[in-house]
Structure formats: C-alpha cells, structure tokens
Amino acid sequence: MDGWLAIILLTLVGLVLIYLELIFIPGTTILGGLGLVLTGIGVYMAYDRYGTVNGSIVLGASLLVTIVALVWSFRSNAWSKFSLKEKSEGKVNQGYTEGLQVGMPGLAVSDLKPIGKAEFNNKSYEVKSHGHLIESGSEVRIIKLSSNKIIVESINT
Numbered sequence: 001m002d003g004w005l006a007i008i009l010l011t012l013v014g015l016v017l018i019y020l021e022l023i024f025i026p027g028t029t030i031l032g033g034l035g036l037v038l039t040g041i042g043v044y045m046a047y048d049r050y051g052t053v054n055g056s057i058v059l060g061a062s063l064l065v066t067i068v069a070l071v072w073s074f075r076s077n078a079w080s081k082f083s084l085k086e087k088s089e090g091k092v093n094q095g096y097t098e099g100l101q102v103g104m105p106g107l108a109v110s111d112l113k114p115i116g117k118a119e120f121n122n123k124s125y126e127v128k129s130h131g132h133l134i135e136s137g138s139e140v141r142i143i144k145l146s147s148n149k150i151i152v153e154s155i156n157t
Contacts, residue, residue, distance in 0.1 A: 003049050007042045011062050014039030019069065096148040100125070105155060108138045118152060127152045 017035030025031055039062055047055030099121060106120035108127075112134040118127040120142070127140070127150045134140060134154045144151035 003045070007046050007049075007058060010038050010042030010045065011058065014042060015062065015065060015069075018066075096125075097145050097150060099123075100142060100145060100150065102142050102145060104142045106140050106142070106152070108134050108136055108140050108152075108154075111136050112140075112152070118150075125150055129153065 014035040014037070017031045017038065019035075021029070021032030021035060043055065043059045043062060046058035104120055106118045108116060108118045109124060110116040112118070112127065112129045112132075114129040114131050114133075116127065116129075116134070116136075117124050118140050119125070127142075129140075129152055132154070134152070139155040140152040141155050142150060143153050
C-alpha cells in the first residue's frame with residue numbers, strides 16, 4: 001500500500017498544482033510545470049512498480065479527473081468568480097487643466113528649459129515654454145492650452 005499511497009499523493013498534488021496555476025497564478029508556469037512533473041512521476045511510478053495495466057489505469061484516471069474537473073468548472077461558471085467585472089473609464093490626467101485659462105498669470109517654481117513647473121492658483125503644474133529659458137521665480141502667463149499641455153511665456157520680457 002505504501003507504493004500506491006505515494007503514487008496517489010504525487011498524482012493528486014500534481015493535479016492540484018496544475019489547477020492552482022490555471023486559476024490563481026496564470027502565466028507563471030512554475031506551479032503548472034511542477035504539477036506536470038509530479039503527475040508524470042506518479043504515473044511513471046505506477047508503470048514501473050505495478051506494470052502496464054495498472055500504469056495505464058493511473059494515467060487514464062489522471063486524465064479523467066482532469067477532464068471532469070475542467071468540464072465541471074466551465075459548466076458551473078466557476079471561472080467567472082475570478083474574472084474582472086468592472087471597467088475603468090478614467091483617463092490619465094483627466095481634468096488636469098480644469099480651472100486654467102489662456103492669459104492666466106502664474107509663477108515659475110522651477111527653471112523652464114523649456115519644460116518645468118509653474119504655479120497657478122496655488123497649484124503646481126508641469127508647463128512648457130516656446131524653447132526659451134525662463135528662470136525660477138519669474139512671472140509667467142498661459143498662452144495656449146491643448147489637451148493636458150500648458151504653454152507659457154514670461155511676463156517680465
């Protein structure tokens with residue numbers, strides 16, 4: 001019985017690892033590969049110790065358990081419990097330029113070479129100049145807003 005216990009345990013642990021790979025950790029192939037190896041060792045041991053007939057029975061039983069488990073999981077809709085049901089509709093930086101308008105004055109809080117930070121209404125934004133260096137502490141004005149890009153120019157010039 002000791003040999004049969006080892007064969008059954010190896011085969012079942014291998015199948016469980018394969019299912020864990022499919023359900024909880026898809027794409028890693030570590031658990032699935034280990035499960036496949038353990039199941040293969042269990043089937044090999046059955047062939048080696050108990051002959052062709054018993055080895056074929058263990059192989060057939062392993063395949064039958066795998067097929068029954070997969071068919072049952074698809075029919076019972078078990079996979080839907082693990083699937084994402086919500087959809088993200090947001091976009092990066094959506095509403096980033098709300099409250100800003102062309103002509104609004106602000107203060108450069110970093111050097112704009114040509115990209116840097118400027119503050120408008122006590123809120124910091126990433127801004128761009130038209131290729132001119134604008135030093136930190138200079139007053140700037142928004143000359144263009146497009147998408148999430150803020151183009152500024154120096155007021156001091």
